[in-house]
Amino acid sequence: MKKITSNKEKHYLAVTLSGENDKEVLTQMASALQEEGYVKDSFPEAILKREEVYPTGLPVGEISVAIPHTDPEHVNDAAICLGILDKPVTFNVMGMEGETTDVSILFMLSIKHKEDQMDMLQKLITVCQNQDTLKEIMAQDMDKINEVMTTLVEG
Structure with missing residues (x-):
């Protein structure tokens, strides 16, 4: 995993990474958020558990995405981590049991307030x-990347 940008003021970071499966990729991204201080030690495991129950893969076209997130109790500060994969990884599709999609981009959310x-x-x-x-x-x-992330965090 390599950090390509980090903006503490706007609460986002972006990384490039590789992994053999969704768990490897999710763990690396959760660790990146943890290293920046945005999430608690419980966050990586919570992300993995939530992904098992509520998959976040979205087949939106040629490039599929995933939007992993978990409960606010595992979060110190709101932030977004963008993950760009060097090769796609299979994720289960959100709301479609048994369906999978090959994800190339992830937006991992650490959300402080459920609302x-x-x-x-x-x-x-x-x-x-x-x-x-x-x-x-x-x-x-x-x-x-900076334009998209700024739009997401600033609304």
Whole structure:
């Protein structure tokens, strides 16, 4: 895993990473949030457990995404970690038992207040429906990454 940007003021970071499966990728990203102080020690395990019960893979087009998150009790500060995978990893699809999708981009959320969750998810889904934006993120276009992350955290 390699950190490509971190903005403490705006509460986001972005990493490139690789893994053989969803658990490896999720653990690496949760650790990145933990290293930055955004989440508690319980966060990585909580993310994995929640993903098992409530999968977050979204097949939104050529580039699929996942939006892993967990309960506020595991969070110190609200933040978003963008993960760009060097090769896709299979995730279970949100709300579709038995369906999978190969995910290339993850937006891991550490949400401090439950009432903020739906608003953030709606903003993220808008971003994720734009394949051109996702392609720019995959290409690690730093201007686009900072623009998207700033829009997400500032509303």
